[in-house]
Amino acid sequence: MRIFWKYLILLFKAQMQYRMSFWLLTAGQFIIPFTVFAGLYFLFEHFGQIRGWDFYETALCFGIIHMAFAVSECLARGFDSFSTLVGGGDFDRLLVRPRSTVVQVLGSKFEFTRIGRMAQSVFVLLIAVQGAAVEWTALKIVVLLLMIASGVFIFTGIFMLAATMCFWTIQSIEVANIFTDGGREVAQYPLHIYERWVTRFFTFVIPFGCVNYLPLLYILDRNDGNDLLYAAAPLAGFAFIVPCLLVWRFGVRHYRSTGS
Known part of the structure; x- marks a missing residue:
């Protein structure tokens, strides 16, 4: 972790060499997502609610998933x-270092300009927390933080x-954006408004439902089952990283240099 923080500090200093560019990009990251949030606001202004969810409850979904994505x-x-490291042969240099790849x-x-998007997400969360009819307890606050993490x-x-x-492909595959950008767009609304197969996929395969929908039912006192099970749902997100690390290790063992 000390090496990680050194990387963090060095890259932050490097990006701050062009301060005007940094702050303009940060401001853009703060303002642009508001167009999406404005669309959410006008949607509820017209329809009032979506399958029993009001604006502030949905804003909780929105703020949580956008905060997680920004971080x-x-x-x-x-x-x-990563494709630039593989394509340019720079990953070979990482392999000979005595530290984890x-x-x-x-x-x-690191993209520190995403601080603007984080600030926008905090703003939305503050609006949602103040407006939603939630009786906040210490456990619910912990669950909210776990949802973001x-x-x-x-x-x-x-x-x-x-x-x-x-x-294997050298270049990055655009289909991955279906699960990053697409997953963010899907999870910014309560999952039960979608078709059942979409809900199941984003709950049991890629557990976005365990990030905001299931624990949010607990926070809003809407869950039908055991409170602790719904409160513990975000733990599935932490478990998701384990198979990803195993797949990564498999890929590293089968890596062949591009010869660049």
């Missing part, structure tokens, strides 16, 4: 741009799986 984009950007790839790139692990795991494919 993952900031810290796991190295996996998202996961840490080195994570530390190869779980989402970070899921998005990072998807970035890792997409990066692993580069060992």
Whole structure:
């Protein structure tokens, strides 16, 4: 972790060499997502509710998943741009270093301008928390934080799986965006508004439903079963990273240099 933080500090200093560019990009990351949130607001302004969910309850879904995506984009950007390391032969240099390739790839790139998107997500969450009819307890606050952290692990795991494919394809595969950008768009609404197969896929295969929908039922006192099971649902997101790491290790063992 000390190496990881050194990577973090060095890349932050490097990006701050062009401060005007940094702050303009950060401001853009803060403003642009508001167009999506504005669309959500006007949708509820017209229809009032979606299958029993009001604006503030859905805004909780929106804020949680966008916060998780922003944090993952900031810290796991190295996996998202991993194809450049493979294509340029730079991954060979990482292999001869006596440290984990996961840490080195994570530390190869950070997108600090995503702080703007994080700030926008915090703003939405504050609006949702104040407006939603929730009796907040210590456990519910912990569950809310776990939901965000779980989402970070899921998005990072998807970035890792997409990066692993580069060992065989060299270039990144755009289909991975279905599960990153597409997963974010799907999970910003309650999952039960979709077809059953979509709900099941994003609950049991890629567990976005365990990030916001199932634990959110507990927070809103809508769950039908055991409270602890719904509160513990975000743990599935942490478990999701385990098979992703195993797939990554499999890819590293079968890596053949591009010869660049």
